[in-house]
Amino acid sequence: MAEFTLKLRRYDPESGEAAYWDHHTVDLEPHLSVLEGILQAKARFDGSIGIRCSCRAAICGSCGVRINGQPALACHTHLDQAMKGSRDGTIEVEPMGNMPVLKDLIVDMDAVHWSKIRRVTPWLINKQPVPEREYIVPHEAMVDVTQSMACIQCGACVSDCLSMEVDPLFIGPAALAKAYRFVGDPRDAQHSERLNDLAQDPHGIYDCTHCFKCIEACPKGVAPMSQIMRLRRISSRDHGIVDRNNGERHEIAFTNLVRDHGLLWEAELLPRSYGGDSWLAKFGPAAGQELLSSLPVIGKALLRGKVTPMGALKAHKLPDEDLQQVKRIYETVEGRDEAERYELNLYISGYDEDMEGAEGPAPDAATAGAQGGDGGMAGAESGQPGQSPERSPSR
Amino acid sequence: MPSHDVLIIGAGLAGQRAALAAADAGASVAILSKVHPVRSHSVAAAGGINAALKPEDTWESHAYDTVKGSDFLGDQDAIEIMCREAPDELLHLEHIGVTFHRNDAGELGTRAFGGASAARTYYVADITGQAILHVLYEQITKYHETVNSYEEWFTTSLIQDDEGTCVGCIARDIRTGEMELFNAKAVILASGGNGQTFKPTTNALICTGDGIAQAYAIGAPLMDMEMVQYHPTTLAENGFLITEGARGEGAHLLNSDGERFMEKYAPNKMELASRDVVSRAEQTEINEGRGVGADGQGILLDITVVPRKRTLEALREIVNIGKDFAGTDITREPIVIRPGQHYIMGGVKTDVHGQVPAVHGLYAAGEVACVSVHGGNRLGANSLLDTLIFGRRAGQHAAQRAKSMPMPTTPTSRLRQDLEHIDAIIARERTGRRISEIKDELGTMMNRNVAVYRDADGLATAHETVRRLKEEATTAYIDDRGTVFNQDVLGAIELGYMLDTAEATVMAAIERKESRGAQFRTDFPERNDDEWLKHIDISRNGDEEPHVTHSPVTMTHWELEERKY
Numbered sequence: 001m002a003e004f005t006l007k008l009r010r011y012d013p014e015s016g017e018a019a020y021w022d023h024h025t026v027d028l029e030p031h032l033s034v035l036e037g038i039l040q041a042k043a044r045f046d047g048s049i050g051i052r053c054s055c056r057a058a059i060c061g062s063c064g065v066r067i068n069g070q071p072a073l074a075c076h077t078h079l080d081q082a083m084k085g086s087r088d089g090t091i092e093v094e095p096m097g098n099m100p101v102l103k104d105l106i107v108d109m110d111a112v113h114w115s116k117i118r119r120v121t122p123w124l125i126n127k128q129p130v131p132e133r134e135y136i137v138p139h140e141a142m143v144d145v146t147q148s149m150a151c152i153q154c155g156a157c158v159s160d161c162l163s164m165e166v167d168p169l170f171i172g173p174a175a176l177a178k179a180y181r182f183v184g185d186p187r188d189a190q191h192s193e194r195l196n197d198l199a200q201d202p203h204g205i206y207d208c209t210h211c212f213k214c215i216e217a218c219p220k221g222v223a224p225m226s227q228i229m230r231l232r233r234i235s236s237r238d239h240g241i242v243d244r245n246n247g248e249r250h251e252i253a254f255t256n257l258v259r260d261h262g263l264l265w266e267a268e269l270l271p272r273s274y275g276g277d278s279w280l281a282k283f284g285p286a287a288g289q290e291l292l293s294s295l296p297v298i299g300k301a302l303l304r305g306k307v308t309p310m311g312a313l314k315a316h317k318l319p320d321e322d323l324q325q326v327k328r329i330y331e332t333v334e335g336r337d338e339a340e341r342y343e344l345n346l347y348i349s350g351y352d353e354d355m356e357g358a359e360g361p362a363p364d365a366a367t368a369g370a371q372g373g374d375g376g377m378a379g380a381e382s383g384q385p386g387q388s389p390e391r392s393p394s395r
Numbered sequence: 396m397p398s399h400d401v402l403i404i405g406a407g408l409a410g411q412r413a414a415l416a417a418a419d420a421g422a423s424v425a426i427l428s429k430v431h432p433v434r435s436h437s438v439a440a441a442g443g444i445n446a447a448l449k450p451e452d453t454w455e456s457h458a459y460d461t462v463k464g465s466d467f468l469g470d471q472d473a474i475e476i477m478c479r480e481a482p483d484e485l486l487h488l489e490h491i492g493v494t495f496h497r498n499d500a501g502e503l504g505t506r507a508f509g510g511a512s513a514a515r516t517y518y519v520a521d522i523t524g525q526a527i528l529h530v531l532y533e534q535i536t537k538y539h540e541t542v543n544s545y546e547e548w549f550t551t552s553l554i555q556d557d558e559g560t561c562v563g564c565i566a567r568d569i570r571t572g573e574m575e576l577f578n579a580k581a582v583i584l585a586s587g588g589n590g591q592t593f594k595p596t597t598n599a600l601i602c603t604g605d606g607i608a609q610a611y612a613i614g615a616p617l618m619d620m621e622m623v624q625y626h627p628t629t630l631a632e633n634g635f636l637i638t639e640g641a642r643g644e645g646a647h648l649l650n651s652d653g654e655r656f657m658e659k660y661a662p663n664k665m666e667l668a669s670r671d672v673v674s675r676a677e678q679t680e681i682n683e684g685r686g687v688g689a690d691g692q693g694i695l696l697d698i699t700v701v702p703r704k705r706t707l708e709a710l711r712e713i714v715n716i717g718k719d720f721a722g723t724d725i726t727r728e729p730i731v732i733r734p735g736q737h738y739i740m741g742g743v744k745t746d747v748h749g750q751v752p753a754v755h756g757l758y759a760a761g762e763v764a765c766v767s768v769h770g771g772n773r774l775g776a777n778s779l780l781d782t783l784i785f786g787r788r789a790g791q792h793a794a795q796r797a798k799s800m801p802m803p804t805t806p807t808s809r810l811r812q813d814l815e816h817i818d819a820i821i822a823r824e825r826t827g828r829r830i831s832e833i834k835d836e837l838g839t840m841m842n843r844n845v846a847v848y849r850d851a852d853g854l855a856t857a858h859e860t861v862r863r864l865k866e867e868a869t870t871a872y873i874d875d876r877g878t879v880f881n882q883d884v885l886g887a888i889e890l891g892y893m894l895d896t897a898e899a900t901v902m903a904a905i906e907r908k909e910s911r912g913a914q915f916r917t918d919f920p921e922r923n924d925d926e927w928l929k930h931i932d933i934s935r936n937g938d939e940e941p942h943v944t945h946s947p948v949t950m951t952h953w954e955l956e957e958r959k960y
Contacts (some may be wrong), residue, residue: 014877031722032633043831047877052430054599057635057716059525060434076719093450102570103880110546123533124492128521134489136501143492143708146519147493149494149526152712187492 002030004079006037007090008049010104019101022049023090030080034091035063036074037079038105050104058219061152064159065105066094066110069157070357074105096159098168113155116175120198124182127189136150137186148181151222162318169203173224175212176205180227183234194291195235199243206247246286253277262318267307270294396807399425399543400797401790402563402579404550404606407435408524408779409761409786411531411748412665416608416790417583418541420779422797425577427545427566429601429885430588432532436587436599437782440524441638441712443506443516444488444779452513453875455952461777462953464510464669465740465770466912467928468619470949473747473766477777477784480731484783485517490788493530494519496709507643510669510774510960521638521712548575549885553609553757554805555584561613561757562803565813569885572878576810580800580880581756581793584610584743588762590698591889592897593736593845594838595634597626606763608892610743611899616934618765618926618946619741620896621903622913624773625847627673629735631693632721637732639775641698641725642666644709646678649695649729650685661960668960671772671913674734681733693731733848738762738778740769740913741903742943744932744946748791753934758793760785767930770934770948771912789813819889820873827870830887837864837890841897849904850917857901865894899933899941906931906943924955 003025011019024041043050052062056075064072066299068085074093082091099107128137159175164170171179179198182188198204205228214224235241236248253272257265268279274290275281282291291298301307318326401417403410406428414426428435444830447457458478462469489495498504508516519526532796535542546556547569554576563578572601587605590598611617627648628637642648648666650656660676661668668676677694680686687693698706698713703726707714710725717725742765745751748765749758757903761782768781840860844853868890909923910916936942 011876013879043829043835047830047873047886048877048881050880050882052434054430054434054601055436055439056600057439058719059522059712060430060436060438060599062430062434078719081830103877106880118536123537124530126490130490134495134503137497138501139497139499139504142497143520146494146522146526149519149529150522151529152438152525182492185492185494195553341845 001027002079003205004037004083005090006034006041007088007092008038008041008104009092010049010093011095011101013103017024020044026081030083031078033075034067034077034079034082034093035074037091038074038093050106052106059152061154064096064156066096066159068092069094071096071159073156073219076219096155096227098158098161098164099155107155109155113153113158113174116158116172117153117178119171120175120179121182122175122178124185124188125190127187135187141184141186145181145184147222148177148184148227149223150220151177151218152220152264154219156217156219157222157224160213160217162211162213163207163209167203167207168182170207171198171201171203171205173208173228176208176231177222177224177227180231183231191234192239194243195231196241198231199241199247200245202245204245205235206243206245206250208297249273249276257315259327259330261315262323263316265311265315268315396576396578397425397543398578398802399423400580401583401793401892402427402577402581403583403585404428404564405435405584405586405761405763406432406544406546407437407585407587407782408528408531409437409763409782409789410435410583411528411535412783412786413583413585413758413760413790414536414542415531415538416787417794418538418792420794422691422794423753424542425545425579426535426542427548427564429547429549429569429605431546432535433529434601435528436602437528437598437779438525439599439636440779441521441636442508442640442643443518443523443776444485444527444783445508445511445515445774446517446774446780447478447513447515448484448485448503449505449513450518452515454481454872456512457481457515459953460511461768461774462770463956464772464774464777465768466772466922467924467953467955468508468622468767468770468912468930468948470767470770471567471951471953472581472949473768475951476747476788477706477768477780480784481780484780484787486721488527488783489528491530491534493527497555498522498890502556506640507667508775509639509642509667509673510664511667513571516640516643516776518640518709521640521710527779527783530905548604549888550609551817551888552809553613554809555613555754555756556803556805558755559614560755560803562805565810567817567885568883569880572881574810574814575610576805576807578803578805580797580802581758583749583789583793584757584759584763585761585782585789586763588739588742589893589896590736590739591834592837592893592900593623593841594835595629595842596736596838597611597629597634597636598736603889604896605889606759607742608895610751610754610757610759610763611895611933611935613754613757613758614934615753616744616944617741617896617899617930618744618930619767619770619903620739620899620933621907621931622738622740622769622771622901623736623845624670624738624913625674625734626737627670627677627734628696629737630716630721631688631731631733634735635698635716635720636737637716637730639670641696641701641710641713643775644698644701644705646696646698647700648673648766649697650680651687652685652689654685656680656685664960669772670737670775671915672960674847675915677734682848688731693733695729696732697729698725699727699729704757736842736846738773739900740767740771740773741765741900744930745785747788748792749785750792756796758789760789771914817888820884821876821881823870823872825872827872828867830868830871830873830883830890833864833868833871834886834890834893835895837861837893841900845901845904848915848917851905854901854905858898858905858954861894861898861901865898868894900937902933902941902943921960928955
């Protein structure tokens, strides 16, 4: 047993008072969860501490909070772990961000998270005809969308989404991961319509800024940002959707500039994102208009020395050898067949030597019984350390 | 005041399935739950759902396995319905979007499960309950015009008209503290079990037997309440569930000698015998000194014999649970488990349409109900099936019933009574015990005396303790005086529900003087069909001392036999 001091953010909407910090010292095994700590404080000292919780095992998604400033499930964070991230010797627990606080650690999920989920038409629109028996679909496709199905709707990713902080209308990581669950599902009839909808929405898939916060925040390995990137790729590459937000053109301009010059050429990025993937883009009407409206920003950047006129006119220079390396990366990635398009997936782990007989019954009882005590044997045989997701083909 | 044809209380699998079925049948529907629907405890169901869908499988085989699993206490007419309708229900789930595991041909694939004579468990990795629950909620969202979802509303009581017909409920909006009377032509209880009366339990904190106690309070008998399932593999540390899917995939159970001891208890089915059989075997090993762990109270579950790649794909959740909650990499070393409270076979007695015969207008489906398809012991992966089949049937039947009747009206005076009760709890002096202390004592005591092995002395102790705790609960105090998210006062009400249902469990266990299914009496170690092939019904009938009666088991095609695995 060890003592831990919890520093809880309290807010009582009926008191008329501002939020405040409340300290409770609990006595628990260090590997128990922060939620167990809060429940002990609630049971022993103050039953009025408000927190949603139910399963205690990271499956119901109720107890999303911020612990020492980071989004997490309270039930999924060990007390000792939390202490390591402590800023002042206490474990600081606050309500999640980007959502209004109702009381203490309880936020209004419906106003933000669930309304965004409803935004993405979150139900299957069946491919017709609906078969008499099951739809015949590839094993991999079901495993693939199961990663998005693994989302427990806890809101941790929404809590710390930087894009949503800037644009509260952004559909956001959780809802877009949910959208992928239908776009990636071969039984859905409206992939194209869904993608078009999400690409054309100014708060849709192109509103994400690749900050990786949602991937870090997700306690279930759903990797929402990866699902958003897949939506973009499928939207532009497979469905040829050119959106009115210039998202698709921006991505093409970005990747082509990096391929051609090894580094990003910032001054070219804006005109090409609006005018198309060519040096002449800046003379197109759309780019011209955008350049014009960006003049104050450009002026400020020049004044503060963020860019120089010469620097803007010329691309960054990379040593030839490095440039060739960049090009080789492009050739490798772009040279792949569609079927080989590699994706990260929680449930698909790459080939390993145990694979043989994966569907069959387990090996003989007698040998297994003998190794019950030492536990090391099975581990020694397998080359791959850890259980981190490995790269694997999908789709 | 909200009025609907069909009012559903609880939004897990049974509740949501009932809501969708009632809406499809043309009813206006309200579904009300004390948590957001996707937080319901169905989310924790891991392993899968049974259906005899493969061409070479038959519903008869599934039904026989279920009858045998129930130790012949299950009602065979109900079991027949469940198993016959299972394949269509499964295909329905597939059609609305559940991402079931596929075989290499792209067809639905299965895994093996306990007590089953064929591999007929369909699954989504080890998050089957979550996947189905979330897909049903997708449908609830789609049905937003016909299904009104009241999320985070706590039901305080069921209401009856002068004839005793159930015509709605009183509920509190947790977010505002406001009380509301819901009118309905039919009420379906789908609010789950009472696992929290045991400590530890695999069940979530919300599983406090609310619906069971509410129905019981208005005269519905509770059936098979003595039948409490201890799951063979719960984490020794904290009681978290390790899915039966692990053994379905081939994992072994080992004692401190490294012996695969199930050979002694169930030589044919080994680790995949019925849950009561496996839990008892484990407890026997532990009691005879062959347990593992610091206190010798554990058993080893060895998943390392399952190919690692398969474990990572199909048992992902328990890989995480092992890592996060026990510091064990289950793909590398065995994990310490023990039997732990998991499910109650008993509940509100219903017919095969989900109707509660004793209270007109009231239905129940899922763990809150006892049809009885599980009898003395539920087979793994039959609970999801039970919730869906009887949830749907209840929804359809209630919608039909609603068509031929006017909307009842209820005087709002009933509302005041519940409000006063809540105010009285809030106003209690801080002189009694804390709610949390009573809840802890109840759980620990039940787990000691009403567990895998039971006897008259332990049960008598349990009975006395529950009665004392009921008394103490009437003066137990709370801290929260507010109205917004006053979880404290709801906890006090839940404690009352838990104590009522725990009392019924203990009384039924005392009554059944034999060993059958999950009830093993060391003082009556044999099954006694001559005297005890019958259900035990506990009802309140207004008085404080519950009333014990018996009712016959429905036998159709399957004869009694000795139960061996």
